[in-house]
Amino acid sequence: MQLWLIPLLPLAGFLINGILGRRLPKSLINAVAIGSVVLSFGWVLKTLFGLDLNTAHTEHYFTWIQSGTLSIGCDFSVDRLTAVMLLVVTGIGSLIHIYSIGYMAHEGGYYRFFAYLNLFMFFMLVLVLGANYLVLFVGWEGVGLCSYLLIGFYFDKKFATNAGNKAFIVNRVGDFGFSLAMFYIFRTFGSLDFATVFGQTAGASEATLTMIGLLLLVGACGKSAQLPLYVWLPDAMAGPTPVSALIHAATMVTAGVYMCARSFPIYTHAPAAMNAIAVVGIATAFFAATIGLAQTDIKKVFAYSTVSQLGYMFVGVGCGAFSAGIYHLMTHAFFKALLFLGSGSVIHALSGEQDMREMGGLRTKIPWTCWTMFCASIAIAGVPLTSGYFSKEAILAAANQHAPWMFWLGTITAGMTAFYVFRAWCMTFLGTYRGHHHPHESPPSMLVPLAILAVLSIAGGLLFKIPTFLATFFPEHEVPEDFTLTLIASSAGIIGILLAFLIYGFKPSIADAFARAVKPLYTFVYNKYYVDELYDNVIVKPVVNGSRVVLWKGFDAGLIDAIVNGTGTRARNLGSVLRLIQSGNIRSYATWVLLGSLGVIAVIVGIASSGGMR
Amino acid sequence: MDGIPISWFLTLSAILFALGVAGFLFRRNIITVFMSIELMLNAVNLSFITFSYKLQKVDGHLLAFFVMVVAAAEAAVGLAIILTVFKNRSTLNIDDIDTLKN
Numbered sequence: 058m059q060l061w062l063i064p065l066l067p068l069a070g071f072l073i074n075g076i077l078g079r080r081l082p083k084s085l086i087n088a089v090a091i092g093s094v095v096l097s098f099g100w101v102l103k104t105l106f107g108l109d110l111n112t113a114h115t116e117h118y119f120t121w122i123q124s125g126t127l128s129i130g131c132d133f134s135v136d137r138l139t140a141v142m143l144l145v146v147t148g149i150g151s152l153i154h155i156y157s158i159g160y161m162a163h164e165g166g167y168y169r170f171f172a173y174l175n176l177f178m179f180f181m182l183v184l185v186l187g188a189n190y191l192v193l194f195v196g197w198e199g200v201g202l203c204s205y206l207l208i209g210f211y212f213d214k215k216f217a218t219n220a221g222n223k224a225f226i227v228n229r230v231g232d233f234g235f236s237l238a239m240f241y242i243f244r245t246f247g248s249l250d251f252a253t254v255f256g257q258t259a260g261a262s263e264a265t266l267t268m269i270g271l272l273l274l275v276g277a278c279g280k281s282a283q284l285p286l287y288v289w290l291p292d293a294m295a296g297p298t299p300v301s302a303l304i305h306a307a308t309m310v311t312a313g314v315y316m317c318a319r320s321f322p323i324y325t326h327a328p329a330a331m332n333a334i335a336v337v338g339i340a341t342a343f344f345a346a347t348i349g350l351a352q353t354d355i356k357k358v359f360a361y362s363t364v365s366q367l368g369y370m371f372v373g374v375g376c377g378a379f380s381a382g383i384y385h386l387m388t389h390a391f392f393k394a395l396l397f398l399g400s401g402s403v404i405h406a407l408s409g410e411q412d413m414r415e416m417g418g419l420r421t422k423i424p425w426t427c428w429t430m431f432c433a434s435i436a437i438a439g440v441p442l443t444s445g446y447f448s449k450e451a452i453l454a455a456a457n458q459h460a461p462w463m464f465w466l467g468t469i470t471a472g473m474t475a476f477y478v479f480r481a482w483c484m485t486f487l488g489t490y491r492g493h494h495h496p497h498e499s500p501p502s503m504l505v506p507l508a509i510l511a512v513l514s515i516a517g518g519l520l521f522k523i524p525t526f527l528a529t530f531f532p533e534h535e536v537p538e539d540f541t542l543t544l545i546a547s548s549a550g551i552i553g554i555l556l557a558f559l560i561y562g563f564k565p566s567i568a569d570a571f572a573r574a575v576k577p578l579y580t581f582v583y584n585k586y587y588v589d590e591l592y593d594n595v596i597v598k599p600v601v602n603g604s605r606v607v608l609w610k611g612f613d614a615g616l617i618d619a620i621v622n623g624t625g626t627r628a629r630n631l632g633s634v635l636r637l638i639q640s641g642n643i644r645s646y647a648t649w650v651l652l653g654s655l656g657v658i659a660v661i662v663g664i665a666s667s668g669g670m671r
Numbered sequence: 672m673d674g675i676p677i678s679w680f681l682t683l684s685a686i687l688f689a690l691g692v693a694g695f696l697f698r699r700n701i702i703t704v705f706m707s708i709e710l711m712l713n714a715v716n717l718s719f720i721t722f723s724y725k726l727q728k729v730d731g732h733l734l735a736f737f738v739m740v741v742a743a744a745e746a747a748v749g750l751a752i753i754l755t756v757f758k759n760r761s762t763l764n765i766d767d768i769d770t771l772k773n
Contacts, residue, residue, distance in 0.1 A: 641772025643765050647696055 058104050060116050060133040063143065064182035066097040070175035078168025090171035091154045094178055098147035105144070110137050111529060113252070115188050122191075129249060132188035137530040141383055141523060142185040142315055145390050149307045150178050152506040156398050157299040159502035160405060170210060170297065177203035181308050185315065190239050190249040193316065197235070197280065200309045201228045207304065208296040220292035227289040231279015231313075238272035245269070255322040266323050270330025273320055274337065281313030283341045283371060287364045288589055294356040298401030301356060306363050306397050307390035314370040314386055318379045318531075325377070325532055332459075335375025339456070339463045339470075342368030344586075346473040350480070351572075351583040354411050355400045358481045362437070363393055365474060369452050372463060377534045378455030380527035384518075385448035391517050392436040392445055395510035396478075399430035402503055403485060406496040413484040415492040422496040425504045427486045432511035434482050438475035439550040444518030446547070451524060453546050454536045464542065468549045475553025483561035680721040687714035701756070701763050705749050712742045 070093030078086055108114050115134040122129040135143070154174060161170055177200060184196025202225075209221030239249060245265050246254045258266065277283070282290040293305050304310070317324065317334060324331045342365045349361035366389050373382030404411055406423050420427045436445040449471060457464035490496070498504075513520075560567050572579045581587070638649065687710060694707030716735045723731020757763060 639771070641769045643768060644696065651692065651696065 058108065058114065058116065058135075059100075060104065060114075060135060060186060061118065062100050063097050063104070063147075064179045064186065066093040066100070067175040067178035067182065069093060071172050071179060074168050074175065075172035078172055081168065083167060086168050086171055087158050090175055091151070091158070093175060094147065094151045094154050097178070097182070098151050101143045101147050104135065105140050108135060110135070110140055112136070113188075115252070126247060127243065129189060129191050131192060132250070133186040133192075134188035134251070135186070137527055138315075138318060138383065139185055141387060141527070142311075143182070145311075145387055146178070146181050146185060146308050149390050149394050149510075150181075150303060152509060153299050153303045153307075153394065153398070156302075156401075156503050156506040157297075159500040160299055160401055161297065162500075164297070166210065170207075173203055173206045173210070174299075174303070177207065177304060177309070181312070184312055188251055190242060190251070190254075193319075194232075194235065194239065197276075197312060197316075198232065200304070200312065201225060201232070201280070204228075204293070204304050204309055207300040208293045210296055210300065214295070216292075217295040220289070220295040224289040224293050227286050228279050231276045231286055234272045234275025234279070238269050238276060241265070241269050241272060251319065258322040258326050261326070263327055266327035267330045270320070270324050270327045271333060273316065273323070274330065274334055277313030277317050277334075277371075278337065279313075280316075281310045281367050281371070282364050283313070283337050283368060284344060285588075287341060287345065288592060290364055291357050291360040291585070294354070294360050298356070298397055298404060301360070302394045302397035302401070305360065306393035310363065310367055311370070311386050311390070314367065314374060314382055317371070317374045318383055321374075321379050321531060324374075331375050331377065333375070335372050335456070335459060335463060338368040338371025338373075338375055339466050340368070341365065342372065342470045343466050343473075346470045346477070347582060348585050349477040350473060351579060352477075353413050355403065355413050355416075355481055355485065356397070356411060358413075358477055359393065359396050359400060362396075362474065362478065363389075365470065366393065366437070369449065369467070369470075372456050372467065373452040376452075376455040376459035376463070377532075378451060378536060379531040379534070380524040381448065381451035381455055383527060384523040385452055387521065387523055388436065388444035388448040388514075388517055391510055392433040392514040395429060395433035395507060395514055396437070398503070398507055398510065399426050399433065402426040402499045402507065405499055405503070407492060407494045410492055410494060413481060416485045416490070417488040417492075418486070418490040419496055420486040422490070423498045425498060425507065429504075429507040429511040430482060430486075433514050434478045435554075436514040437478050438554055439471055439547060440554070441547055442519070443515050444513070447518035448523075450543055450546060451536075454539065454542055455534070457539070457542055458536055468546050471546055472549035472553040475550040476557045479554050479557030480561050483557055484565075487562050488565070677721055677725050681718055684714045684718040684721065687711075687717065699764050699766060701753050701765055704765060705746065705753070708749075709742060709746065712738055 070089050073089050074081070074086055081089075113134050113136040115132055118131045118133070120128060121131045154171075157170065157174065161167055164170070180196045180199025180203060182196070184193055184200060187193040187196060205221045205225040208224055209218045211217045242254055243249055245261055246257050248254060279286045290305055290310070294301055296304075324334070345361045345364035345368065349358050349365065352358045352361065366385070370382045370385050370389070373379070373385055402423065403416070403419065403426060406419070406426070407416070410416065436443040439446045439449045453464055453467050453471070456467050584590075640646075691707045691709075691711035691714060694710065695704055698704055698707065716738050719731040719735045719738070721731075723729065723735075753763070756768060760767060
């Protein structure tokens with residue numbers, strides 16, 4: 058079925074734009090970049106319609122590593138889970154590529170942006186198509202690299218390059234866990250192939266599987282920005298907005314969820330690890346939502362929202378409702394990408410302004426953006442019948458069945474989600490304009506993807522019934538339909554929306570008064586609970602200072618340089634001593650000749666007296 | 672025949688050699704230094720001949736011939752050097768030839 062074409066088309070786009078892009082006209086760069094992704098999307102559709110998805114379809118290309126008992130092939134495989142991921146990645150990817158034409162039109166490094174974006178698509182598709190853990194890891198690392206490159210796209214800004222470093226390094230911590238998990242898997246099962254490993258999970262001990270599951274969770278926390286490795290995602294907003302939409306909302310950060318869902322045979326046999334996933338997920342969801350309440354930068358609000366919603370996906374996976382988690386992955390891709398692209402449209406309209414306190418009243422000035430973002434906002438808030446409603450209900454119902462306290466925490470978080478999203482919407486679009494720019498509507502290349510995503514946000518849940526689609530893939534997980542739960546969760550969302558409208562739509566002064574009343578708490582939340590400062594002082598500064606003082610000044614300059622320089626000095630000193638023999642005085646030369654000959658005679662006599670030389 | 676014991680010859684050779692070394696080290700005139708070198712060579716010749724007599728072989732005599740040839744050649748070259756040095760420096764004092772001194 059030529060699965061290799063799916064990732065290879067974006068790779069070709071990367072190579073063409075990367076190598077020749079500097080000299081190509083913009084229209085050609087667009088054609089190559091967007092064409093490769095749209096063609097890839099088309100090929101995905103063709104492949105999926107031609108396949109019977111009830112069995113995994115694997116293609117083996119070549120043996121990559123062959124060493125002793127370790128045999129890793131470059132294999133791609135497609136089953137139902139892969140199908141969902143492929144459609145999300147290529148579909149949303151195409152829309153964002155089209156959006157980027159308009160957004161990046163006035164930016165420098167145009168070809169470089171599209172080259173990196175295509176490279177990202179390549180790695181993400183490799184990640185999703187991989188049929189063993191190592192090929193998945195290749196894609197995993199590759200998307201981390203592209204994330205670094207794209208976050209630091211404006212490389213002349215220090216905070217952007219710092220953010221790129223932070224993203225890559227924190228990811229690395231997670232990758233360490235993932236690597237350990239892979240070693241453990243290989244040691245236990247003798248292979249890294251999904252088919253082989255998952256066929257043998259029934260026979261392995263629960264302790265081993267729990268360990269593997271927890272290590273995989275560490276990896277997922279790094280990539281999908283869960284506690285405690287979420288700190289890179291808000292800083293990643295330093296990158297261009299299409300990057301935030303594609304990588305940090307719809308695709309890369311979902312790789313952790315995908316990996317955990319893919320490893321479901323391991324997790325179903327290790328309930329402790331699954332519980333850990335759910336706990337981490339719900340804690341992150343709640344924690345990030347509280348931070349999102351107080352942010353004033355529009356992209357930061359959505360960044361913390363992403364962390365929170367990823368927490369929901371992990372809750373779904375951790376409670377055994379794998380298809381619910383993937384369902385939320387898809388719907389989240391729709392409305393979060395729309396929220397980010399919409400905010401990009403707002404920022405574009407205001408020529409770079411990102412602070413919501415400088416916005417307001419844009420409803421009349423950029424109506425398309427306003428109302429598409431409204432669609433995304435009601436979807437994320439879980440208003441009944443939107444896509445977000447279905448997926449969130451599925452997750453919360455599963456959470457209630459697993460542990461009721463998770464349901465309540467999740468419902469409160471849903472309320473907070475609705476509140477902060479509509480807070481952002483009201484601050485941006487209602488009231489009167491507080492800034493100094495001249496807002497203008499975005500070009501059609503930006504508005505058409507917004508419109509498509511708005512339709513998907515509203516109707517996507519009804520159109521794509523993922524739980525039904527994935528019912529044959531994941532194990533049976535019966536969750537009783539409970540209308541009271543649905544009612545409670547929906548009301549939490551509606552209350553959040555109404556509260557936000559009340560405060561930010563009509564009387565913003567209430568918010569300021571409240572913030573002043575709880576000043577210490579507000580400052581604490583506004584400064585993201587000082588987690589970044591904590592990490593900085595506990596981890597970063599000791600490492601940097603240790604490196605500088607001990608390793609650099611102590612070892613490198615003090616020891617190694619001293620040895621090298623010392624050898625030179627010693628040679629010079631020896632030379633200056635030996636120099637004195639050559640005095641220019643003939644009689645001293647004569648003396649040295651005599652002494653030397655006496656020495657030779659002594660040696661010869663010594664050898665002769667001790668038995669002679671053979 | 673109970674002639675002169677060899678040890679006397681060898682002692683004489685040693686004394687001559689030591690005198691030659693002393694002259695080589697302590698005399699200031701270049702020509703005197705060369706004479707000391709000749710003295711050392713002849714002392715060695717004496718000890719060669721002594722051993723050749725003792726062992727009743729001609730090897731020592733042959734070596735003595737060689738040493739004499741070398742001494743002659745070396746004397747010729749050395750005197751040529753001394754003449755040149757005297758022409759340039761107008762002195763035969765060995766301590767005054769020190770242009771390589773730092």
